Amino acid sequence: MSILLTTSLRPNPRVRSFCKDLASTSSIFHYITRGKMNMSAIFGYASSIKANRIWIIFSRHGNPGMINFFSLDENKKIGIIFIKGVALKRELRNAYSKSTKSNSIQLILKDEKLRGLYEVIKLALPSEGISNGENITRIEISRNKEGFAEIQFFDNKTNLICGPKIIVKGYVKENKVEFFK
Numbered sequence: 582m583s584i585l586l587t588t589s590l591r592p593n594p595r596v597r598s599f600c601k602d603l604a605s606t607s608s609i610f611h612y613i614t615r616g617k618m619n620m621s622a623i624f625g626y627a628s629s630i631k632a633n634r635i636w637i638i639f640s641r642h643g644n645p646g647m648i649n650f651f652s653l654d655e656n657k658k659i660g661i662i663f664i665k666g667v668a669l670k671r672e673l674r675n676a677y678s679k680s681t682k683s684n685s686i687q688l689i690l691k692d693e694k695l696r697g698l699y700e701v702i703k704l705a706l707p708s709e710g711i712s713n714g715e716n717i718t719r720i721e722i723s724r725n726k727e728g729f730a731e732i733q734f735f736d737n738k739t740n741l742i743c744g745p746k747i748i749v750k751g752y753v754k755e756n757k758v759e760f761f762k
Contacts, residue, residue, distance in 0.1 A: 582609075582631060582632065582633040582634075582707040583608075583609045583610065583611050583630065583631065583632045583633070583634075583707065584609055584610050584611065584632060584634040584635070584636055584705075584706070584707065585611050585613065585623070585626065585627040585630065585632040585634070585635045585636070586600050586603055586604055586610050586611065586612040586613070586636050586638070587600070587612070587613050587614075587615045587618075587623060587635070587636075587637055587638070588600060588614075588615050588637065588638050588639075588640070589615075589637060589638065589639040589640060590615065590617070592615070592638070592640055593640055593643055595640075595643060595644060595645070595669070596638055596640045596644070596645050597614075598669055598671075599638060599645045599667055599669060599745055600612050600638055602669055602670045602744050602745040603636075603744060603745065604682075605670070605680060605681065605682055605743070605744065606681055606682075606684070606686075606718045606734045606743055606744035607681065607682065607684045607685060607686050607718045608682055608683050608684065608685070609685070609686055609706070609707060611630060611632060613626065623635060623637075624651075624653065627653055628653055632653065633652065633653045633654050633707050634650065634651065634652060634653065634659075634705055634706070634707055635650070635651040635653065636648055636649070636650055636651075636705065637649045637651070641664075644664070644666065644667060645664050645667050645747075646663070646664050647661060647662065647663055647664060648661065648662050648664065649661050650662075650701070650704070650705035652704070659701070659704045659705055660701040660704060660705065660752060660753055660754045660755075661752060661753040662698070662701065662702075662747075662749050662751070662752045662753075663749065663750050663751040663752065663760075664747055664748065664749060664750070665729055665748040665749065665750040666748045667745050667746065667747050667748070668745060668746040669745050670742070670743070670744060670745055673742050673745075673746060675741050675742055676741060676742045676743070677736045677739050677741035677742060677743040681716075681718050681736050681743040681744075683716055684716045684717055684718040684736070684737075684743075685716065685717055685718070686706060686717070686718055686720060687717045687718070687719050687720070687737070688702060688703055688706065688719075688720045688722075689719055689720065689721045689722070690722050691721055691722060691723035691724075692722070692723055692724045692730075694724070695722050695723070695724060695730050697752065697754055697759055698722055698730050698749060698752050698759075699722050700754060701752050701753075701754045702720065702722065702732070704754075715737075715738075716737070716738070717736075717737035718734050718735065718736060718737070718743055718744070719734070719735045719736075719737055720732060720733075720734055721733050721734075721735060724761075725748065728761055729748050729749060729750055729761045730748070730749040730761055731746060731747065731748055731749070732746070732747040732749060733746050733747075749761065
């Protein structure tokens with residue numbers, strides 16, 4: 582199973598780059614350019630490629646502003662994360678230049694106070710994509726100096742960043758909204 586990544590309607594180049602950076606971190610991500618597809622067409626396309634999750638990235642003031650997570654298995658919205666800011670892979674130091682597209686995913690929680698965000702991300706990932714094998718992209722959830730949550734992608738072999746850094750200001754899980762700070 583996999584995750585279909587796409588954007589809201591009329592995205593800008595930075596949001597498209599963000600999606601491509603996410604897609605480059607693991608084989609579970611499949612990115613498509615949305616064009617004029619409506620939600621039913623997106624769900625239909627996701628089921629045709631056997632994706633069981635959909636992530637739709639919305640823009641806000643020219644940057645990624647929100648990610649909506651959907652489950653095809655349950656045919657419902659799983660959750661939302663509100664993005665304060667992102668750093669694309671090309672903007673980060675110590676970024677791993679080789680492809681990690683063939684890697685599987687491992688989710689790691691660094692701060693127990695971020696358990697709710699961890700649970701939202703865990704629901705948004707297909708359970709089949711999570712692995713403890715050799716080629717792994719670690720998704721680490723931690724807190725930054727300002728008190729916001731950070732999501733970072735690391736290649737397990739080199740311990741270098743292999744995807745975008747996402748600064749999260751809040752999330753929605755089961756209709757409960759939680760903001761950091």
